[in-house]
Amino acid sequence: MMVTADDFLFKGLDKAGNTDNSLGLAVTQVFVMQLPGLNTLGISMARIDFAPNGGLNPPHTHPRATELLVVIEGTLYVGFITTNNTLISTTLEKGDVFVFPKGLVHFQKNVGYGNAVAISGLSSQNPGVQQVAKSLFGASNPAVDPSVLAKAFEIDPRLVQILQKKFSAAG
Amino acid sequence: MMVTADDFLFKGLDKAGNTDNSLGLAVTQVFVMQLPGLNTLGISMARIDFAPNGGLNPPHTHPRATELLVVIEGTLYVGFITTNNTLISTTLEKGDVFVFPKGLVHFQKNVGYGNAVAISGLSSQNPGVQQVAKSLFGASNPAVDPSVLAKAFEIDPRLVQILQKKFSAAG
Amino acid sequence: MMVTADDFLFKGLDKAGNTDNSLGLAVTQVFVMQLPGLNTLGISMARIDFAPNGGLNPPHTHPRATELLVVIEGTLYVGFITTNNTLISTTLEKGDVFVFPKGLVHFQKNVGYGNAVAISGLSSQNPGVQQVAKSLFGASNPAVDPSVLAKAFEIDPRLVQILQKKFSAAG
Amino acid sequence: MMVTADDFLFKGLDKAGNTDNSLGLAVTQVFVMQLPGLNTLGISMARIDFAPNGGLNPPHTHPRATELLVVIEGTLYVGFITTNNTLISTTLEKGDVFVFPKGLVHFQKNVGYGNAVAISGLSSQNPGVQQVAKSLFGASNPAVDPSVLAKAFEIDPRLVQILQKKFSAAG
C-alpha cells in the first residue's frame, strides 16, 4: 500500500468553528481519528473558537495528554487546578503560550469583546476530552445516581435531577 | 549508602482510616512520598474506607494512573465515565475487582449497611488525585471565577458562590 | 461494539485458592488474560494464598513488572535479591506493604501458624511469572542439559537428573 | 517553593521573527529551556517565519520529536523523506496541517508572494533541531574531514572546502 502526502494532511484549521451554542465554544480536533498519519507519533492539535464576551471552554481534562496552547486572537482567562487544589490562572493575550499539565482539570474563557481563537498542541495522538460538568450530570446509560452528585457537590438531590435533565436535554 | 528492607516497607494498611467526615471517606495512600522504594517503579497502592450507608469517594481523577480496585469488605456502587459521556457502572461485592482507566472521572459509594473497605493498585508511583467538585469549587489562591462555574454547570452564579464558601470552609 | 461494565470486572478474589499442593501455595491471577479491560493500562493484580506453617511462593521473577504486596492475613517472611547478591528481607504482618522491584528474584513464605493471604498490584497488564527452580529443572521440549545445571548449582549431574525427574513429574 | 502561573507562561509568539538573513527564516522556540513548566510533559511549540518568495526552513531533523505544523499565513511547499528515500511532499495553504514524523529529514519553503507563518507542536519538551547542511558543512571543533563529505555527496573535495568556509563564516 502506497503512503501519500494526503495521509499526513488535514485541511481547514483556518475556518472558525460554529460557536452559536450555549457555551459559545467550538473545538476542531486534529486527532488520530481525523488525521491517520498521527498514529504512534504521540502528538495532536486542536483549534478552539470562543464567542465574544464569555465564550467558555468549560472545566475539562485530557486523560492522556498535556496541552500547550497559543492565543491567535483575543483575550482569554485560563487556569488549571493542581492536585493540591491550587488554581494556577492568568489572563492571556494574543501570542501568549500556556501549559495545561497532563490530566489536570483546566478551562479557558473569552474575556474580551471580540472573538477569541487558540491553537493547541497535545502530547498524544489520542488525548481524549472529558468535560467535567457534562460527564457528571449528562452521563447516560444510565445516569450517575443523583445521591453521588448531591453529596459530592453538597447540593440538594432535587437540584441534581434538574441539572441532569438540562444536560441530557442538551445531548 | 546502604539500602535496607525499611526502604521498601510501609506499615499499617490494615488500620481503618477515620471516616468521621462529611463524605464518610478515608483514603490511605501508599505512594512514593510514603514509600520511597517505589521510586521509578511505576506502581502504588491505596486503602479506601467508606462509612456505612453512603460513604462516598466522590468523582475524581488520577491524572497519571489507572486504578485497579478490589473490594475487601462491603458493597460498593462504582463507575467511571468515558470520553463519550457513557457511564460504565456496576455494584461490587467482596472479592470483586474493577478497572478505572487512566485519567477518567470515577467514583465509589458504600451502598451496604456496614463499613466497606477496598484496596487499589495504581499504575504510577505518583498517581495524583483530583476531586472534581473540591478542585472546582474549593480551589484557592484565588478561587475559580464564579462565572466559569455558573456557565459550566448551568447554575446561578449565587449558587456557585454559596458552594465556593462551603468548600473553602471545609478546607 | 459496545463496552460494558463486565469488560472491566473480575469476580471472586475473595475466594481462597487451593493450597493443597507440595508448596502450600495458590496464586489467583487478575492479568489481562483474565480481565481484558486491563489492555494497554499497565497494571494487574493477584491474590496469593499460603498454607499454614510454611506455605511457600518459591523464588521467582516477574519479567515485566514490579510487585507491590499487602498482607491481608497472617505472617510472611519475604525477600528479594539485588543484582549485588544482597538479600533484602523482612517479616511482614497483616497490613504491611512491601515492594519487589521489577525483574528481581523474590519469594514469600508463611511463617505463621494459620493461613496467610496477600494481595499484590503489578506494574504491567501482563507481568509474567517465572519460578526459578521449576523453570530450570522442570523445563521441557527438551529439558535443560544437565551439565548446565550441575555446573551452575555446583551439584552432581546425577542430582540434577533426579531433580529434573521430580519437577517434570510434578508437571 | 511556590509554583505560579509564570512558570507555565511564555509571551510573544505573535511577534514575527527577523527573517532578514540568507535563508529568509526565523524560528522562535518554545521548548523546555524557554518554558520550564514543560519539564517532563513531552510537548513543545515553535513559530516559524518565512520571508516572501522563497524563505526556507532548510532540510533538518528533530532527533527526539514528531512535528505537527499548521499554516497561519501564506503558502508553503513542504516535504519529508522516508527511510525508503521517497519524498512525501505537498503545498500547504493557510489552515492546512501537516505531520513530519519523528527523526525524518524535512523542510518547508515559502512559495507565496507574501510572508508565511506557521505554528508547530512537537512531541518532546526538548525536541532538538539539526540542520543537515549546516551540521555537516558548518560543524566545528573540528570540521568534518572533507573526504567524508566529498564521497558522501559525490562532489569534489575542493567544493567541500568552499562550502565549509561559507558555512563556518555564517557562524
Next chain:
Amino acid sequence: MMVTADDFLFKGLDKAGNTDNSLGLAVTQVFVMQLPGLNTLGISMARIDFAPNGGLNPPHTHPRATELLVVIEGTLYVGFITTNNTLISTTLEKGDVFVFPKGLVHFQKNVGYGNAVAISGLSSQNPGVQQVAKSLFGASNPAVDPSVLAKAFEIDPRLVQILQKKFSAAG
C-alpha cells in the same frame, strides 16, 4: 502457534557484506524485518563492512535509535554532530566502543589499509536508516525541488541537478 528457536535466530553475521560499490560499504541489518523475534523488544543489530582505504558509512541518522558500535577489525574515523553543530569525533581501533546518540547525524570511515568491520547494537527493533545525501539528492516520486537544496547547501541549482542525476542513477 508454536514458538521455536528459529523465531529468535538469525544466521550469517560472520559473512562480510559486498563492499564493491562507490562507498565501499556493506550494512547487514538484523532488524525486526529480518528477525521477527525482536518484535516489541526494543533492540536490533547490524554488521558494517568497510572497504580498505576509505570505505565510508556516509552521514546518516537512525530516526528511532541510539547506536552503540564496537570495532571488530580495522581503524575507523567516526563522529556525530550535536544539535549545537559541534563535531564529536575520534579514531577507533579494534575493540573500541562508541556511542551515536538517538537521531543525530553520524558517520564512520575506514582510515586503515585493510578491511574494517564493526558490530552495532541499536535501541529499537526498527531503528530506520536515513542517509543524508542520498535522501536529499536521491529522493524520488518526485525529487526535492532543486531550489530547496541549492539554498540549503549554498550551491548552484545546476550543481543540484547534476547531483540529483548522479544519485538517482545510483538507485
Next chain:
Amino acid sequence: MMVTADDFLFKGLDKAGNTDNSLGLAVTQVFVMQLPGLNTLGISMARIDFAPNGGLNPPHTHPRATELLVVIEGTLYVGFITTNNTLISTTLEKGDVFVFPKGLVHFQKNVGYGNAVAISGLSSQNPGVQQVAKSLFGASNPAVDPSVLAKAFEIDPRLVQILQKKFSAAG
C-alpha cells in the same frame, strides 16, 4: 562543561576476559557505569568469553533488558525458558545471532573445543544481571533461609547449607 569524544568512548572490548575460574567465564560490561555517555539512551553492550570445553554463563536474568547476542568465535549451546516453562534452545555457530527476551532466565555454554566469544547488545543502559544460583545460594546479609530453598528446589536442607557455604566461599 564541555562534552568530548571520551564521554562516548570505551576501550578494550577486543581483550579476552580472564576465564580462569570455576565457571570458565568472563563478562566485560559496557553499561552506563563504564560508559557514562550511554545515560538516558537505552542501550548497552557486553563481551562474553567462555573457556574451552564447557565455559558457562550460568542461568541468569537481566531484570531490565532484552539481550541480542552474536557469536564472534566458537560454538555455544544457548537457551531461554518461557513463562510456560518451555525451553527455547539451539546451538549457535560463529555469526549466529540469538534473542533472549526481557527478564527471562537464559544461559550460554561453550560446547566447542576452543575458546568462544560473543558480543551482546542489551536494551537498557543499566540492564542488571542476576545469576540465579548465585543469587539464591550465595545471597548474604543475611543468607536466604535454607527452608525456602529446600522446598523450592525439593532438596534436603542440609544440601542447601552445603551449597550456601560453597557459594558464599566463592564470594
